[in-house]
Amino acid sequence: MGDAGDIFARIPPVEEVAVADAAELNARMRDARAPFVVRGLVADWPLVRAARRSGREARTYLLQRARDVPFPVAVGDPASGGRMFYDEAMRLNFRSAEAKLPDIFARIDAVEDDAGAPPLYLSSIDVRNFFPGLHEANHVPLGVADYLASIWIGTRTRVAAHNDTPNNLACVAAGRRRFTVFPRDQYANLYLGPVDNTPGGRAVSMVDFHAPDSERFPRFDEALSHARTVELDAGDAIYMPGMWWHHVEGLAPFNILVNYWWRTTPAYLGNPQDALNHAMMSIRDLPEDEKAHWRDLFDFYVFGDAAAAAAHIPADARGVLAPLTSETAGRIRGFLLRQLSR
Incomplete structure (x- = not known):
């Protein structure tokens, strides 16, 4: 078995770049063949400013803009350490529910400082459908015609390494997140799980990055030799080209991510x-x-x-x-x- 601290400490960092404006950001993303980080890219968002004051203020900001409809929410196992994954029988270790956002946030208010509480996670919520006006006040001007803007809200969570077909610009709006990324060709060394029974629609790595089993997953060390990692604060962003593998952790008691997905090929x-x-x-x-x-x-x-x-x-x-x-x-x-x- 390995140790999470040892693993992340020995992985080199993701490249960091500075961009002068949206045109330079879009040019870099268009030409990038590997992930890169832009510190402070969305630091001026009103949502980020609210989150820097407190998680509660960030939630209030969102509540003022949320539609009065049920939101999908995943409720995890309190013994999972926030890992949204499988149980020993390969069933999902969280249940899916729906509730109005004030009720979900009231629950987060009650458990935000309780490390033993069940993790709560709202994943891939369509920003423009569920939060009218939020996108207009908090967005990155992308040089693409068609993209999906999603928001991810939750307590401390761990999402197993997976990939997505589209390109991905992920912006931390509240809390702190750690991304660990792997090139596209590392799929065999990440030991992927089922393709038809997945936590979030994509096959995920079966390796627990906090306790990797070198006997069961001997090639994982080879994957780590190609990995890069970074911790992002509110206001920071990471760009990941399509099909790059990424393991994502919400490290703070309360975390918000806004991301954009798009493809450069016709739909x-x-x-x-x-x-x-x-x-x-x-x-x-x-x-x-x-x-x-x-x-x-x-x-x-x-x-x-x-x-x-x-x-x-x-x-x-x-x-x-x-x-x-x-x-x-x-x-x-x-x-x-x-x-x-x-």
Whole structure:
């Protein structure tokens, strides 16, 4: 077994950069191939200023802007140490509930200083749908047309290492958070769990970073040799390119994160995870010689030179073998839906 303090102490820091304005930030994000940190990026947000006075003031600020609707909230196991994960039977170790935000915050008021209380976590709440006006007063001007702004609110929590398809700019608005990031190619060394039973929609590392088991997860040390880590205060931000793995901890009694997700590819291309899931269903368990053939076909049609694969077909007859448009992507989607519903 390892020790959490030893682990984070020996991981090098995430690169920190300074940006003069939104244009420079957007240029850096566009060109970045690895995560970077910008200290004080959102220090002037009214929400951040309220949080620096106290967690209660930050909650009051949010309550004044919240819609009067039920909010989804995860209630964890008090014995979990804030780790939103699985129990020993591979069931989720937290329950999902709904409540009005004043009631959730009243509970946080009561347990904020109680380290043994069940963790409470509101994850990936759509800012513009649940908090009218909050985005306008507290946002980063992104140089992209379409993005999702989400807010994450909770007590001390630990979220296992996972990745997301979109690019991610995460801004700490209250409390303190630690991010530990890994390159995309470290998936095997992180020992991923199920893809269809996950704490938050993405497969997560089964390694407990606070007590790593070197006998069960011997390659985790190799992952750590590629890792970077950073602790962020209110006002700081980290950018993570899509598919980078990240382990996230809310270190303060009360924490708020606002993040932005976006892709640089057209939305009609769909989610690559859906293709992987379908391939596991239809290809993974085939005989080895058939799998080898399908691997070759994927290389030919998907990973190889797409133009060469269709060069012998008249340009106006290539259909979905031509560069995709929203129309041809829609035809593929409709075809797949019909096939999967048979």
